[in-house]
Amino acid sequence: MTTESETPRSAEQWFQIGLERGRAGDNDGAIEAYDKCTDQDPAHFKAWFNKGIRYGKIPKNVKAMECFQKAVELKPEDVMAHYSLGLILNLLGMIDESVKHYEEALKINPNFARAHSNLATVHYSVKRGREAIHHLRIAKDLFKEQGDTVMTETAEDLLRECYHEFKMSPEDFE
Numbered sequence: 001m002t003t004e005s006e007t008p009r010s011a012e013q014w015f016q017i018g019l020e021r022g023r024a025g026d027n028d029g030a031i032e033a034y035d036k037c038t039d040q041d042p043a044h045f046k047a048w049f050n051k052g053i054r055y056g057k058i059p060k061n062v063k064a065m066e067c068f069q070k071a072v073e074l075k076p077e078d079v080m081a082h083y084s085l086g087l088i089l090n091l092l093g094m095i096d097e098s099v100k101h102y103e104e105a106l107k108i109n110p111n112f113a114r115a116h117s118n119l120a121t122v123h124y125s126v127k128r129g130r131e132a133i134h135h136l137r138i139a140k141d142l143f144k145e146q147g148d149t150v151m152t153e154t155a156e157d158l159l160r161e162c163y164h165e166f167k168m169s170p171e172d173f174e
Contacts, residue, residue, distance in 0.1 A: 010040070012041075014034070015046065018030045048074065086101035116138045123135065
């Protein structure tokens with residue numbers, strides 16, 4: 001009788017094992033399976049992307065960044081790859097790179113409310129008030145259109161704080 005490690009598997013089979021392990025909360029096991037997948041198929045976008053997610057959950061953000069960078073390299077048109085890379089870069093304090101990838105995600109999907117919201121947060125963290133307010137206003141409107149009342153209210157609260165802190169008003173943006 002052979003064990004799982006002795007049975008030859010395809011890249012896609014390793015990818016599926018990674019998905020199963022990830023769903024079970026086994027981040028290390030999922031990463032191991034995704035590694036085997038990308039060893040066999042270095043262009044397997046979803047394995048790189050999912051490996052980035054799993055590294056982010058551990059958290060090993062530098063490893064997550066490397067995986068998301070590879071995912072962006074493989075599929076530069078993928079909105080979630082840019083968004084996820086922007087998120088990790090922000091966590092690593094790489095603000096300009098984070099902004100670049102959030103902006104790229106928004107070029108691909110201008111109606112991506114969470115990307116606007118996160119980009120606003122990045123701008124706020126470095127006191128770029130006008131940019132933060134601009135993206136928060138868009139995020140608020142998109143959240144409202146999507147019927148997400150919690151995020152709409154959160155964006156409204158943050159907007160009030162930003163207007164006050166940066167001595168601006170809604171009229172400055174009309």
